[in-house]
Amino acid sequence: MLKYIAIRVAQIIFTFFVFLTLIFFLLNAQPGSSLIDQFTDPNMTAEMRQAIAKSFGLDKPLHEQYLIYLGNFLTGNLGVSFSNYPRPVIEIIFERAPRTLILFLSSTTLAFTIGFTMGKILAWRRGKVTEYVATIGGVTLYTIFLPWFGLMMIWFFAFILGWFPLGKFLDPVLWRGAPFNSDVIFGQMLTTASAVVVALFIVYFISRRLDPIRRQPTQIGGALVIGAAVLAVWIPHPAARYALDILHHLILPIATLATVSFAGSMLLTRNSMLETLREDFVMAARAKGLPDNVVRDKHAARNAMLPVVTAFVFGLALAIDGGVVTETIFSWPGMGQTLLQAVSRKDIPLAIGGLIFGGSLALTAHLIADILYAYLDPRIRYS
Amino acid sequence: MTQPILSVQNLTMHYATRKGDVSAVDDVSFDVMQGDALGLVGESGCGKSSIANCLLRLLPENARILQGAVRLDGANLTTLPEDQMRAYRWKRIAMVFQAAMNTLDPVYRVGDQIIEALHTHIETMTNAEARERVAELFKIVGLDPALMDRYPHEYSGGMRQRAVIAMALSCNPDVIIADEPTTALDVIVQDKLLREMCNIQKTLGMGMIYISHDIAVIAEVSNRMGVMYAGRLVELADTADIFARPQHPYTYALMSAFPSITGPKRELTTLPGEPPDLLNPPPGCRFHPRCPRATSVCARDVPAFKAMDARHSVACWHPVEG
Numbered sequence: 001m002l003k004y005i006a007i008r009v010a011q012i013i014f015t016f017f018v019f020l021t022l023i024f025f026l027l028n029a030q031p032g033s034s035l036i037d038q039f040t041d042p043n044m045t046a047e048m049r050q051a052i053a054k055s056f057g058l059d060k061p062l063h064e065q066y067l068i069y070l071g072n073f074l075t076g077n078l079g080v081s082f083s084n085y086p087r088p089v090i091e092i093i094f095e096r097a098p099r100t101l102i103l104f105l106s107s108t109t110l111a112f113t114i115g116f117t118m119g120k121i122l123a124w125r126r127g128k129v130t131e132y133v134a135t136i137g138g139v140t141l142y143t144i145f146l147p148w149f150g151l152m153m154i155w156f157f158a159f160i161l162g163w164f165p166l167g168k169f170l171d172p173v174l175w176r177g178a179p180f181n182s183d184v185i186f187g188q189m190l191t192t193a194s195a196v197v198v199a200l201f202i203v204y205f206i207s208r209r210l211d212p213i214r215r216q217p218t219q220i221g222g223a224l225v226i227g228a229a230v231l232a233v234w235i236p237h238p239a240a241r242y243a244l245d246i247l248h249h250l251i252l253p254i255a256t257l258a259t260v261s262f263a264g265s266m267l268l269t270r271n272s273m274l275e276t277l278r279e280d281f282v283m284a285a286r287a288k289g290l291p292d293n294v295v296r297d298k299h300a301a302r303n304a305m306l307p308v309v310t311a312f313v314f315g316l317a318l319a320i321d322g323g324v325v326t327e328t329i330f331s332w333p334g335m336g337q338t339l340l341q342a343v344s345r346k347d348i349p350l351a352i353g354g355l356i357f358g359g360s361l362a363l364t365a366h367l368i369a370d371i372l373y374a375y376l377d378p379r380i381r382y383s
Numbered sequence: 384m385t386q387p388i389l390s391v392q393n394l395t396m397h398y399a400t401r402k403g404d405v406s407a408v409d410d411v412s413f414d415v416m417q418g419d420a421l422g423l424v425g426e427s428g429c430g431k432s433s434i435a436n437c438l439l440r441l442l443p444e445n446a447r448i449l450q451g452a453v454r455l456d457g458a459n460l461t462t463l464p465e466d467q468m469r470a471y472r473w474k475r476i477a478m479v480f481q482a483a484m485n486t487l488d489p490v491y492r493v494g495d496q497i498i499e500a501l502h503t504h505i506e507t508m509t510n511a512e513a514r515e516r517v518a519e520l521f522k523i524v525g526l527d528p529a530l531m532d533r534y535p536h537e538y539s540g541g542m543r544q545r546a547v548i549a550m551a552l553s554c555n556p557d558v559i560i561a562d563e564p565t566t567a568l569d570v571i572v573q574d575k576l577l578r579e580m581c582n583i584q585k586t587l588g589m590g591m592i593y594i595s596h597d598i599a600v601i602a603e604v605s606n607r608m609g610v611m612y613a614g615r616l617v618e619l620a621d622t623a624d625i626f627a628r629p630q631h632p633y634t635y636a637l638m639s640a641f642p643s644i645t646g647p648k649r650e651l652t653t654l655p656g657e658p659p660d661l662l663n664p665p666p667g668c669r670f671h672p673r674c675p676r677a678t679s680v681c682a683r684d685v686p687a688f689k690a691m692d693a694r695h696s697v698a699c700w701h702p703v704e705g
């Protein structure tokens with residue numbers, strides 16, 4: 001297993017450098033000088049422009065620039081953004097990437113959970129009216145034009161009902177003069193969320209090893225303790241109000257993204273599940289006298305899950321593409337919007353940075369898919 | 384005579400299809416006594432497996448049990464509510480499936496799948512006790528207990544089959560149904576497993592229903608034997624008795640189509656025609672279109688399943704004289 005992961009990691013690192021090389025040359029293949037375009041002052045003389053280009057090392061041949069870039073990359077230096085001069089690209093990524101990650105991780109996870117749950121129920125009770133309604137509704141949402149749907153959601157839930165803010169990451173009025181940095185608070189929220197996920201998994205894995213009559217009490221108890229711990233940390237937290245504001249801004253974009261993307265998981269689960277339900281081990285599970293929900297969840301759905309998980313993780317990899325559209329609609333200052341701005345302003349260092357983020361996300365997702373698949377399917381684990 | 388542990392009475396089951404009802408099981412009755420190994424033999428599609436599925440009530444949605452009863456301990460399994468039925472599955476009637484190779488869920492360890500059955504029926508059992516029980520079961524079926532923490536794909540076909548038998552034995556059922564459990568295995572492994580299964584069944588004294596299309600297998604494992612044709616039980620007797628004196632023309636034809644190694648050399652006779660379409664079974668005796676002894680009464684009236692003697696019953700208007 002460890003060897004398998006090590007090989008995959010090595011492959012992925014290699015792929016990453018191929019990717020990096022490609023985007024470096026592709027972006028530099030654009031006509032015009034990307035740096036000079038930033039300085040539009042007509043009074044600038046050609047010499048001054050030359051001097052600026054030289055100071056950035058842009059007078060060197062491209063292959064030399066590439067080697068310098070690689071060298072800098074290995075030390076964690078992605079250069080300086082032209083359009084946000086003089087902010088380093090890496091700093092911009094560290095500021096905005098978490099916002100994009102949380103948006104897409106939570107919406108995709110939510111979409112997967114809803115889709116998977118609905119898909120397995122649809123397959124289990126095949127041929128009922130609910131199946132047609134859910135299938136048609138799911139396909140409609142799945143194929144809907146996202147920018148239009150996003151605007152409709154904003155119009156209805158934010159403008160008409162006024163339940164949610166119209167967009168953005170936080171409410172500037174509330175945060176004006178706030179004694180906290182929004183990125184720090186957001187970082188703490190992310191840490192809390194990750195800790196909760198890890199803690200829930202630990203409780204789950206511990207409870208699985210217990211005797212059957214002690215499993216459920218352990219799970220419920222563990223979940224309660226974790227919930228209490230989160231409340232204990234955040235209720236007295238001085239920035240609780242500000243954290244809630246960020247949370248409030250998150251709901252609408254996450255809900256929109258989950259609504260348009262759950263159907264993919266749902267339909268895939270349904271198909272996969274219908275196939276699994278014909279398997280003999282499902283019949284055997286029923287013959288063993290297991291309750292219906294155990295047969296459905298523990299045996300049928302657990303096996304039907306395998307192809308769905310792959311699709312889910314690959315969906316994560318594509319999140320950055322959707323990010324450009326979604327983040328623009330919701331004025332969400334994440335990596336998608338950053339990439340769009342960088343490209344339209346010919347900010348090559350930042351654009352490369354944005355693409356590196358997307359590329360790493362895609363490659364990491366593939367790695368996670370491989371590991372998850374190996375974990376979920378013992379037949380892969382040992383071969 | 385003691386009470387039968389399992390009694391099937393006038394069981395009739397149809398599959399509703401778009402073209403009409405398929406009469407898969409028609410008026411079938413038999414008893415299984417303590418320690419009995421009842422063999423059910425018949426061609427593919429004659430309703431053997433449907434009977435097995437009726438006993439555990441693991442039927443597809445279009446199946447309807449129209450009449451009859453499956454009695455176990457005074458309860459009628461055909462009418463029991465689903466949640467009560469669950470308690471009978473595996474604990475009282477366990478099954479070794481036709482495609483035993485695929486009976487094990489590929490994503491769980493073999494031992495854990497048996498433990499799951501144990502935990503379902505004996506809720507207070509601890510993990511340690513359950514593992515001990517699995518080790519014991521593995522020893523009974525001739526598997527190394529160390530294998531319980533392996534996954535099904537790490538097992539050979541024969542090992543999987545043994546594991547499935549161990550799983551069927553796990554809750555000490557009263558009756559085990561074996562639905563052609565050895566068809567996917569080569570004959571040597573098949574033979575070995577059959578012998579071991581018989582031994583286990585005799586040692587543990589449970590009842591067994593062994594379903595096969597292979598009359599040789601039935602001859603080897605069973606002491607009672609039922610012959611099925613087109614959804615009906617046509618003959619039921621002690622296995623030795625049926626082989627010595629087959630009374631139903633269909634049984635007789637089956638025997639004649641079966642070469643004997645020790646007996647005199649003779650031409651094998653085959654039965655002309657095909658089994659009937661159960662969507663539209665022939666009236667009267669379902670075998671009459673193919674029966675060399677058929678007369679007009681056979682096409683008109685269903686022959687009653689009547690006892691020739693205390694242990695030999697046959698449903699035929701013109702039984703072959705023994």
